[in-house]
Amino acid sequence: MNNWQAWAALAVFAGAYVLIITEWVHRVAAALGGAALMLALRATDDESAFFSTDSGIDWNVIFLLMGMMMIVGVLRRTGVFEYLAIWAVKRAKARPFRVMAMLVVITALASALLDNVTTVLLVAPVTLLICDRLRLKAAPFLIAEVLASNIGGTATLVGDPPNIIIASRAGLTFNDFLVHLAPLAVVLTAALVLICRLLFRGFFVHDEDRAQEVMSLSEREAVHDPRLLTQGLAVLALVIAGFVLHPVVHYAPSVVALLGAGLLVAVSKVEVKDVLAEVEWPTLAFFAGLFVMVGALIETGVIATVSQALAHATGGNALGSVMALLGASSVLSAIVDNIPYVATMAPITSDLVHTVGEPHGVVLWWALALGADLGGNATAIGASANVVVLGIAERNRQPITFWTFTRYGLPVTAVTIAISALYLWLRYFAFA
Structure with missing residues (x-):
């Protein structure tokens, strides 16, 4: 950070972050305005912002969201979410805490098989209907679900996008994540x-x-378009299969989602304009702005400086390195989206792994994954799923503010990181 552009980029990001958390302006305006300033100051450029895989807009995330939003929009027309809402309430005997516990467990399990963004896109509409039926505030249930999605996503390679980046860099398999992180x-x-x-x-x-x-309601009566439901569920099953079989078919999740959305629009009689109307365009614009701002921090060396300071501070001590990486990742992933953070930190972690050596070097990868995935729960912009749920809540007139989310997300993050630190120490050091 020895140039004025790095400090300017940091100032712009800090200013945009203040606007987002205080809600003095809409978060989309803050993100896009910050992105525009980054480009104007040449902290990044069009090549880096729009085409770089390391510091640009993550189009895989954007198009994954768009594809799944289109599929969910078609499914919403069938009445299937009303069916699931009534079914869930009946199984929980209409007791609010039982309903929340059921939704948390379902969300965590689904996030281990799908990515967490896809999971919340599917579960959130059901939650809104349940809360409407029982006259409950939807915000606590939506927040609990997004926290569960980020926790459940730590269990597998496909559960959270940072895990895919880590697996690629470290040469880890689906089974490696399952064995080491699923129990936690x-x-x-x-x-x-x-x-x-x-x-x-x-x-x-x-x-x-x-x-x-x-x-007293019959869930079967909620489904009012069985043919469209059959088509939608068939396409959704194919999309889920595509996600799970990614190591075999080698199609990116974004491609699978877009293929599924295109197929569903083609085989159904739903108007294209009606499907596109279901897409949360402000949420996608917010992501784009956020990616450009964080990319500017990467391009100017701000994030690398912070990450390298962490590497030097640990001094090669195995336990100290693991705990420092876990703690620092949880803090930084609460401030910036965990996807670009992990992309930046992965090569530095790789160097740390070689420095620490066997048998504890690989534990650093688990510390990075846990810190990034769980740290994303701390704030409303820490993980992609958080931003998506806030967009859905706002669209359904159940707005969740930055501070409302943080008030609940921060203590959950603190507890889960503490449990993770204990797990890493016990499994890989105390009883190794």
């Missing part, structure tokens, strides 16, 4: 359910009349 994800999900019982205890108001009314 189960523990963290159970801990989240208990934490939610405390954090949201004031929202679990049981309305007996509303509960009885919902319990």
Whole structure:
């Protein structure tokens, strides 16, 4: 950071971040305005912002979101989300905490098989309908689900985009993630359910009349377009198969989502303009602006400077390196999106792995994954799934502010990082 552009980029990012968290202006305006200033100051350029895989807009994320939003938009027309909402409420006996616990577990499990963004896109509409039926505030349920999605996503290679970056750099397999991180994800999900019982205890108001009314409904009657439902579920099944079989078919998730969306639009009779109307365009614009701003921090060396300072501070000590990387990653991933952060930190972690050596070097990769995935829960812009849920909530007139999310996300992050630190110490150092 020995040039004026680095300091200017840092100032622009800090200013945009303040505007986002204070909500003095809409977060989309803040992100796009910050991106425009980065380009005007030449902290980044059009080549880096639009075409670079390291410091540009992650088009895979943008098009994955767009494709899945289109598929979800078509499915919404079938009544399937009403069906699932009634089914879930009945199984939980219409008790609010039981409903939340069920949704948290389902979300965490689904996020291990799909990516966390796809999961929240599918679960959020069901949640909004459940809360509407039971006259409950949707914000606590949506926040709990997005926290669960980021926790569940740590379990597998495909669960969270940073894991894919780490696997590629470190040569790790799907089974490596399953063996080393899935057991911890189960523990963290159970801990989240208990934490939610405390954090949201004031929202679990049981309305007996509303509960009885919902319990008397027939979920089968909610489906009003069986043919479209069959088409939509068939395409969704193909898309999920494409996600899971990524190591075999080698199609990026974004390509799979767009192929699925195109196929569904082609085989169904839904108007293209109606499908495109379901896309959360402000959310996609926010992501684009955020990627450009973070890319400018990468281009000017700001993130590399911070990451290298971490590498030097650890001094090659195995346990110290693991804990420092876990803690620093959780903090930095709360401030910037965890995808560009991991892309920047991966080569530095690789150097640390060689410095630490066997048998503890590989533990650094698990520390990076856990810090990035779980640290994303701390703030509203820490992970892609968080931003998507905030967009959905705003569109459905159930807005969640930056500070509302942070008030619940920060303590969950602190607890889950503490449990993760204990897990890493016990498994790889104390009883290795």
